[in-house]
Amino acid sequence: MIEVENLTKYYGDYHALKGVTFSVKKGDILGFLGPNGAGKTTTMRILTCFFPPTSGKASVAGFDVFEEPLEVRKRIGYLPENVPLYKDMTVEDYLIFAAGIKGVEGKKIKGAVAKVMDECVLTDVSYKFIAELSKGYRQRVGLAQALVNEPEVLILDEPTIGLDPKQIIEIRKLIKNLAGRRTVILSTHILPEVSMTCQKVVIINDGRVVAVDTPQNLTSRVQGASRFIIRIEGPSHEVIKTLEAIQGVSKVIRRDSHAANGIGEYTIESLKERDIRRDIAPVIVNKGWALIELRPQEMSLEDIFVKLVTKE
Amino acid sequence: MRNFYLIFKKEFKSYFSSPIAYVVITMFLILSGYFFYNTFALFSTISFNATIDPALAKQVGLLNITESVARPLFGNISVILLLMVPLLTMRLFSEEKKSGTIELLLTYPVTDMEVLLGKFLACMAVFTIMIALTVLYPILIIAFGQPEAGPIITGYIGLFFVGASFVSLGIFASSLTENQIIAATLSFGVLILFFMMGTSVSLMGPTIGNIMMHISLIGHLEGFAKGIVDTTDIIYYFLFIVLFNFLTLRVLESKKWRG
Numbered sequence: 001m002i003e004v005e006n007l008t009k010y011y012g013d014y015h016a017l018k019g020v021t022f023s024v025k026k027g028d029i030l031g032f033l034g035p036n037g038a039g040k041t042t043t044m045r046i047l048t049c050f051f052p053p054t055s056g057k058a059s060v061a062g063f064d065v066f067e068e069p070l071e072v073r074k075r076i077g078y079l080p081e082n083v084p085l086y087k088d089m090t091v092e093d094y095l096i097f098a099a100g101i102k103g104v105e106g107k108k109i110k111g112a113v114a115k116v117m118d119e120c121v122l123t124d125v126s127y128k129f130i131a132e133l134s135k136g137y138r139q140r141v142g143l144a145q146a147l148v149n150e151p152e153v154l155i156l157d158e159p160t161i162g163l164d165p166k167q168i169i170e171i172r173k174l175i176k177n178l179a180g181r182r183t184v185i186l187s188t189h190i191l192p193e194v195s196m197t198c199q200k201v202v203i204i205n206d207g208r209v210v211a212v213d214t215p216q217n218l219t220s221r222v223q224g225a226s227r228f229i230i231r232i233e234g235p236s237h238e239v240i241k242t243l244e245a246i247q248g249v250s251k252v253i254r255r256d257s258h259a260a261n262g263i264g265e266y267t268i269e270s271l272k273e274r275d276i277r278r279d280i281a282p283v284i285v286n287k288g289w290a291l292i293e294l295r296p297q298e299m300s301l302e303d304i305f306v307k308l309v310t311k312e
Numbered sequence: 313m314r315n316f317y318l319i320f321k322k323e324f325k326s327y328f329s330s331p332i333a334y335v336v337i338t339m340f341l342i343l344s345g346y347f348f349y350n351t352f353a354l355f356s357t358i359s360f361n362a363t364i365d366p367a368l369a370k371q372v373g374l375l376n377i378t379e380s381v382a383r384p385l386f387g388n389i390s391v392i393l394l395l396m397v398p399l400l401t402m403r404l405f406s407e408e409k410k411s412g413t414i415e416l417l418l419t420y421p422v423t424d425m426e427v428l429l430g431k432f433l434a435c436m437a438v439f440t441i442m443i444a445l446t447v448l449y450p451i452l453i454i455a456f457g458q459p460e461a462g463p464i465i466t467g468y469i470g471l472f473f474v475g476a477s478f479v480s481l482g483i484f485a486s487s488l489t490e491n492q493i494i495a496a497t498l499s500f501g502v503l504i505l506f507f508m509m510g511t512s513v514s515l516m517g518p519t520i521g522n523i524m525m526h527i528s529l530i531g532h533l534e535g536f537a538k539g540i541v542d543t544t545d546i547i548y549y550f551l552f553i554v555l556f557n558f559l560t561l562r563v564l565e566s567k568k569w570r571g
Contacts, residue, residue, distance in 0.1 A: 045415075048419040049419060050415055050418060050419050050567075051567050070421050070423070073419055073420060073421040074421040076419070078416065078419050080412065080415045080416060082412055084411050084412030084413040084414075084415060084416055085413065085416075086322070086326070086413055087411070088326050088329045088330055089322070089325075089326070089329070093325075097318060097322050098420070100314070100315075100318045101315055101318050101319070101420045101421070101422060102420055102421060103421060145416070
């Protein structure tokens with residue numbers, strides 16, 4: 001649905017994009033992650049045909065952004081980062097304007113606007129001027145104008161920035177509901193957002209793509225080793241020795257310094273390819289200790305992000 | 313075509329949903345009314361004195377209501393327009409740039425041309441309303457005298473061209489900056505220059521003087537106010553309007569080629 005190939009962009013002497021390549025399948029939600037100034041907004045502006053790249057190719061729904069910008073724009077709903085809206089218009093007037101200009105047929109405009117106001121919970125403020133609305137409502141108007149012509153592709157630049165937690169959850173739910181029906185690219189620097197809503201993550205830093213994968217794969221890929229947290233009731237020294245003797249275990253560390261009721265918590269690192277969980281339980285039971293808990297410790301997306309971005 | 317109409321409608325509405333149009337139109341009418349009153353009152357005083365003093369009548373020569381009241385009206389109105397039109401045009405692109413709405417507007421499936429035409433004609437519509445309200449003055453002239461209809465009609469045609477020229481230059485200035493005050497200052501400056509060029513003709517050599525006379529915005533209005541529709545004047549205004557609209561389009565497009 002979206003193909004981006006080797007995009008570069010210069011702003012004067014400043015090299016904002018240094019060869020960005022990725023693609024998005026139809027119906028996917030792609031998380032676009034990166035620190036401030038990494039090139040997220042620039043990439044999005046190229047995809048929405050606001051300006052062309054210095055070099056490289058990008059196409060949306062089979063149309064090149066440089067050759068056929070009008071065809072691309074017809075198929076895109078865009079929510080820019082700071083949600084610029086005409087403040088002197090009422091919510092309804094603005095959405096009617098947006099629907100018309102985005103090519104919704106005259107007769108269907110009313111229905112489309114009513115539907116999108118319902119979806120974005122705007123019906124109560126439809127008669128209000130946009131200038132009077134709170135940030136959360138403006139964000140929803142921005143989303144509504146992006147959705148009003150039912151575009152195939154949605155490009156959302158930091159859709160949840162500046163919202164309160166309840167609004168964030170609502171917006172995420174709204175975006176998640178679109179999965180399958182629409183292709184979505186959303187940029188953010190809030191990491192849990194990506195793991196919650198996206199099927200695919202593109203991490204971009206300093207104008208380059210540093211990783212493209214599913215949130216799950218990214219986690220295991222970057223980790224290099226599997227980690228488990230295990231709680232065992234038994235003598236600490238012996239426990240560590242026994243665990244280290246299991247094949248595939250590379251490291252055992254005691255997590256808590258003092259044992260409470262003889263229960264100790266340990267971190268086990270093992271080679272990635274080998275699932276050692278199966279082997280652990282019998283060993284412990286054979287020794288006559290109690291296995292209280294065994295859970296994998298996943299590296300959070302935050303850890304991955306920091307690792308990827310600081311690697312350079 | 314439809315996109316152009318939607319932008320036109322939105323821009324036109326927004327003139328009246330803020331106080332801009334009301335304030336500008338009101339000030340314009342106060343000023344033009346004041347000028348009109350002055351010329352008309354002066355004319356009637358001179359006429360009255362001339363009827364009782366034959367010597368004075370000989371001195372002032374032919375007293376003609378078309379020449380003395382209607383004709384200066386268009387010159388006066390055009391000077392007031394010079395001050396008012398930049399206030400109508402200054403926000404058209406600057407505001408969109410400042411608030412960032414231009415990013416959304418230009419990522420909608422519209423061409424730069426449709427955006428520009430919509431804005432240009434919305435401003436022209438407000439301008440036309442403004443000008444239409446001054447029809448009261450010719451009506452007053454007709455009520456108290458017998459002016460010729462021709463020069464009044466051509467005078468309005470001329471005003472319309474002058475207005476369209478002001479608007480196209482004002483929009484160009486607005487497309488250059490995100491600051492409305494800069495946009496207005498640029499328009500004032502350039503318009504006044506174009507306006508005053510004709511006055512310095514006598515100081516220049518014959519060649520340059522002649523060129524300046526032809527470039528001057530006001531020089532081309534005189535014919536219309538006299539009742540003469542000269543193709544030279546029409547072509548001048550037409551080119552002026554096309555030139556600045558063309559430059560605005562290039563500015564809108566330049567974001568694609570810059571850096």
